[in-house]
Amino acid sequence: MFLQQLINGLTLGGVYALVALGYTMVYGILELINFAHGEIYMLGAYIGIIALGLFTAWGWTAAAPALSLLAAVAVAAVYCGAVGATVERLAYRPLRRAHRLTPLISAIGVSIVLQNVVMLTQGSADKVFPRLSDAPTTFAVAGATVSALQLWIVGISAALMGSLHLLIRKTRLGLAMRATAQDPRMASLVGVPVNRVITATFVIGSALAAVAGVMVGLYYGVVNFFIGYVAGIKAFTAAVLGGIGNVPGAMLGGVILGVLEGLGAGYLSNEYKDVIAFVILILVLIVRPTGLMGERIPDKV
C-alpha cells in the first residue's frame, strides 16, 4: 500500500506544484497573494472539459488519446494565460500603489466573479470529464497499480517544471523576472519593462494552473465550480511550505504535500486527506514561516 499511496501522492504532488508556482511567482514579484489563482485552475478544468468534449465529438480522443490530452492542456493553458493577464491588468495593476490589503480584496472579488461566471455558464452541478479511453491502460509495479494517465500527469508536470526552471535561470525573460522580483525600481532603471515582466509572470502562472486543472479533472473524473477553493488553499500551502516567493521551493512543497496527502489517505482515512494541508499550513506558519527554502521574508512593500 505504501508504494501505491506514494504513486498517487506523487501524481497529486506534481499538480499541486504546478498551481503553487503561480502563487509563488506572483508573490515573488508583487508580494501579492493572488487569491484568484485557484479559480484559474478551476477555469482550466472547465476549458479542458469543453475542449475534450469537442475532441470526442470530432472523434479525436478515440483516434489519438494522448494527442487529445496534450491539445486540451494547451488550449486551457492559452485561454487561462490570457485570463490571468487580463485579471492582472484590470484588478491588480490599478492598485499597485494602494495599501497592501487593497489588492487582496480585489483578488477575492475576482475569485467570486470567476466562480460565478463558470457557475452561470456551466451550471452548478458536478461536471463529468470526458474519458480519454474506455479501458484505461494500467501497469502493475511491485503490487501497486499505475495508470497511464498518472504517468502522463507526472511526466507533464515534471517537463513543465523543468522548462520553467530553465526559463527562469537561462533566458533573458527569466533574468528580467529575477531582477524585477528583487528590486523592481532598479530593474526599470536598467531598462527592464517591468509591467511586461509582470504580465508574463501572470500568463505563465495561470497557464500552469490551467494545465493542472485539466489533469486533475481527468484524474478524478468530475469537477464543479467550487474546486478552485480547496485546490487554491492546498497549492498555497505548498508554496508556503517551500518558502513563498521561492520557485524550487514551490515545486518541492507541492510534491511533499501530495505525498503526505497520499500517505495520509492510505494510512489514516480518505476523509482526513483535505485536513492535512491545513495542518501543514498552520504548522509551517508557526514553526518556520519562511518555509523550507525561503531565506527570509522580503521587507519591501
Add this chain to the structure above:
Amino acid sequence: MLRVEGLRVSYGAVEAVKGLDLDVGAGEIVALIGANGAGKSTTLMAISGATAVSGGYIRFRGTAIEGRPASEIVRLGIAHVPEGRRIFKRLTVLENLQVGAYTRRDRREVEASLEGMFGYFPALRDRRGQQGGTLSGGEQQMLAIGRALMANPTLLLLDEPSLGLAPLMVERIFDIIRSIHRSGTTMLLVEQNARTALGVADRAYVVETGRIVLHGPASALLDDPKVRTAYLGEVIA
C-alpha cells in the same frame, strides 16, 4: 548634451525639486552638490525616468525625455548608478552585468562592452560567478558602475559613489571614474563629499531645497567662501 529647465518633482504634497535648471555639455563632468534632502537624487531619478516629473523640461541630445519610460531613456544613452548602489544581491556578478545590458540586442557588442568594463574593474571578472550580495561595499560600487556601463551610455548619472566607502576605496573609485570619463563618457555626479566631487568635476551646481543656488567652474566653487563654509566644512577665520 543634457539640458534641464524648470524641473519640478513632487512626492505627494511635498515638492522636492522646485524649478531646477542645469546643463551638461558633451565630455564634461558636472557635479551636483548639496546637503541632505536638497533634491539631488530626485533630480537624477527624474532625468532617468524613474520618477514622474510635475513640471519643466529635460532635453537629451535634442530629444525631450521628460515623462518617457526609463527603458526608453536607457536606450537613448543615459545610465544611472543609483544612490546606495542597488545591485541585485541574489543575481551573480555576471547576471548583474547582463541585466545592465538588457536594452541591447547585439550580443557581440555586449560582449565587447563586458570586456571593456572588465578592463576598468578586473576584480569583477574574478568574481563573476559570485552572488552580488557577497561583494564588499567597494566591489558593489564597482559592480553598480559596471552594470551602468553595460548599457553603453553617453551620459552617466552617478549618485554618491563615495557613500560609505573607506577613503582609499573612494580614491580608487574616483580614479576609475576619471578614466571612464577620459574614454569619452559624459558625467553628472551627485556627491555630498563636495571636496572629492569638485576635485574631479569641470563645473558644479549647488542645490538647496530643490533649487540651484550657485554654479560655476569647479575650481571657482572650491574657492567660494560660502561653499567652503557650508560644504567643505571649513571655518573661515
